[in-house]
Amino acid sequence: MQDKMQNKMKKLLHWVNGIKLRYKLAIIYSLFCFLPVMLLFLLSFLQMRSIIGDKEKMNLQSYLQQSVSSMDRTLDGYNSLSDYIAFDRTLAEVFSMEYGTPYEQYEQLTQKVDPILRSSSYFHGGMQRITIYTDNGMVKxxxxxxxxxxxxxxxxxxxxxxxxxxxxxxxxxxxxxxSARKLAFSGAREGVNILYMDVDYQKLFTPYAETLISECGLYITDQEGKLVFEESRFSGKNQNYDLTYSEFLEQRDRGSTDYTILCEQSNTTGWTVWLYQPVGLAGEAMRPIVVMAGVTILICIFAAVLAYFITSGMVSGRIERLTCLMQEVQEGSMDMQVGSDDRDEIGMLYRGFGSMMKRIRTLINEVYLGKITQKEAELKALQAQINPHFLYNTLSLINWKALAAGEEDISRMTLAMSTFYRTALNRGRNVLQVEAELSNTRAYLEIQSMLHDGDFDYEIEVQPEILQCESLNLILQPLVENAIHHGIEEKTDGRGKISVRGWKEDNCVWFMVEDNGVGMEQKVADKILTMESKGYGVRNVDERIRLCYGEKYAMKVESVVGKGTKMTIHFPAKQLVDIQKSQSS
Structure with a gap:
């Protein structure tokens, strides 16, 4: 992470060095007179917009809460009436009696039931009809x-x-x-009694139509999402903001930023009241502030441009030449020779810049060549640890003995080890064909499969067109080894699998080694290629590829806990024959 920050700082410094001095001075003057004013107005504008937006949203929320509370109070009144009727003893007596004649029933209904139900309807505005449905034999x-x-x-x-x-x-x-409810009159005969209360639909929802805030729309839905009521109030020029119910649902479900959508749930019925308002219309109050801020910014820009023209006349030819040299350095030219015989401050800048360029070239050569030498020495030291001829002869003898004894598994492992070490040593060379590198990887996987009693599966899929391309020696085996030891061996559920894939894309050879092991957090995976990692094999592969082909060919490690890890490398697609010819020439 620290190296990345340093690289970013160097790039920023190179960019700054590439700007002409006249522009730097003009920018400094402009910033001192323009930036503070612009920041002040920008902060004021953002603060004002936030305050107005919050106030507008609070107003909408307050209206929504008040309207829902008003509706709940009305419905609670109807519910209280329903409770009053449901627990009325007189009604319970009437519906529990046995009637000898229809006249007796008629007398009870007219003298007791009618006064109670009709007076209840009379004293509750909006109540259109109250009916008790019963199966106790009463006539209508x-x-x-x-x-x-x-x-x-x-x-x-x-x-x-x-x-x-x-x-x-x-x-x-x-x-x-x-509303409807089942009545359970105390002492009543066993049966069904349903209290039905018909309420004036228009009267209940009229307040919404009369008090709805302008440039807003409203929907009321039940617990199942079915439409109960809708109302909108948009002026003529804003009618296109009005949403149908299906359009509203689409805006709501995708979390639209074009509309402010608020909701409030009724405690009485469980209905949800939705209120929406276009964001653009909600910010109408910001238009004067935007105009004022725009005028101020234009004035500041004019002042900055004026400062630029005044400052640009103060530069000299030597400064122009020095800035051109800096621009060339920014574009990648590092071989220039810079010097000056002048003894003033500008001459000191020339000499200092020339000395700096010499030092940078020296450090680049030392670090680059030193790294390449170090990696080649490490690989050759690893290869030199094994006597190839002794090893091949020993493995051949073991294979012959195994075949003679009928031990095919031992023979197969011996052949795999022979193939692995033959391609790994590669006669001391650091470069080989992709086909040989894949042969080495396949042999290593075969050996590991036998060592693990076939507890995991593996597959190698590559495009034929990359088989003759150049590849650094031993760049896939460390990745496969890491997948086995840190992914598959720690997996406790299911069967492990390792996939090696190779293809050609954008004139590069690509390899991906993927496992379905235990995986890791991405922040841990990001440290595998740094010095913080305890392992060396994977980091060594990444460093060798970057040293040989450049920083842009760095390895990529992706991992998800419980799903596995994926490592991807790529390098230029070059035919090994072409490379050998160019080296010999």
Whole structure:
């Protein structure tokens, strides 16, 4: 991380060094007179926009809460009336009596039931009808009493029986609203008694239509998301902001930033009241502030441009030449010779810049050549640890003995080891064909599969067109080894699998080694290629590729806990024959 920060700082310094001195001075003057004013107005604008936006949202939320509270108070009044009727002893007595003649029943209904239900409707505005449906044998009486058979086929009747308490039902198309509940009169005969209360739909929702804030839309939905009520109020020029219910649902579900959408739930019915307002219309109050800020910014820009022209006339030819040299350095030219015989401050800049360039070239050569030498020495030291001829002869003898004894597994492992070490040593060379590198990897996987009793699967899939391309020696085996030891061996559930894939893309050879092991957190994976990692094999592969081909060919490590790890490398696609010819020439 520290190296990345240093590289970014160097790039920034190179960019700054590439700007002409006249522009630097002009920028400094402009910033001192322009930036503070612009920042002040920008902060004021953002603060004002935030305050106005929050206030607008608070107003909408306050309106929404008040309207829902008003609706709940009205519905609570109807619910209280329903409770009053449900627990009325007089009604319980009437519906529990045995009647000898229809006249006795008629007398009880007219003298007791009608006054209670009709007075309740009278004293509660918006109540259109109260009816008790019963199956105790009573005949229909006006609008107050009716047999249950009239409602048995309705959907709301079944829901009322299944859900005790007060149930509210609404039909948006027919604009009807009513509550229903099952009555359990104390002492009444066993049977079904349903209290039906029909409420004026328009009267309940009229306050929304009358008090809705301008340039807003409103929807009320029940627990199942069905539409209960809708209203919108947009002026003529803003009618295109009005949303149909399906358009509103789309905006709501995708978290639209074009509309401010608020909601409040009714505690009485469980309905949800949705209020939406276009964000652009909500910021109308910001238009004067935007105009003022724009004018101020234009004035500051004019002042900065004026300062630029004044300062640009103060530069000299020597400064121009020095800045051109810096620009060349920024573009990658590091071989220039810079010097000056002048003894003034500008001459000192020339000499200092020339000395700096010499030092940079020296350090680059020392570090680059030193790293390449170090890596080649490390690889050759590793290869030199094994006597190739002795090893091959020994493995050949073991293979012959195994075949003679009928031990095919031992023979197969011996052949795999012979293939692995033959390609790994590669006669001391650091470069080989992709086909040989894949042969080495396949042999290593075969050996590991036998060592692990075949506990994991592996596959190697490569495009034929890359088989003759150049590859550094031993760049896949450390990645496969890391996948086995840190991914597959620690996996406790399921069967492990390692995939090696190779392809050609953008004139580069690409390899990916992937496992389905235990994985790791991405922040841990990012440290594998740094000095903080305890392992060396994977980091060595990354360093060798970057040293031989450049920093842009760095390895990429991706990992997810519980899913596995994926390592990807790539390098230029070059035919090994072409490279050998160019080296010999």
């Amino acid at each position: 009486h006006d609008t107050t009493v009716a047999p249950v058979s009239e409602i048995e086929e309705t959907d709301w009747y079944q829901k009322t029986l299944e859900h005790p308490g007060i149930n509210w039902f609404v039909n948006y198309q027919e604009k009807t609203l009513f």
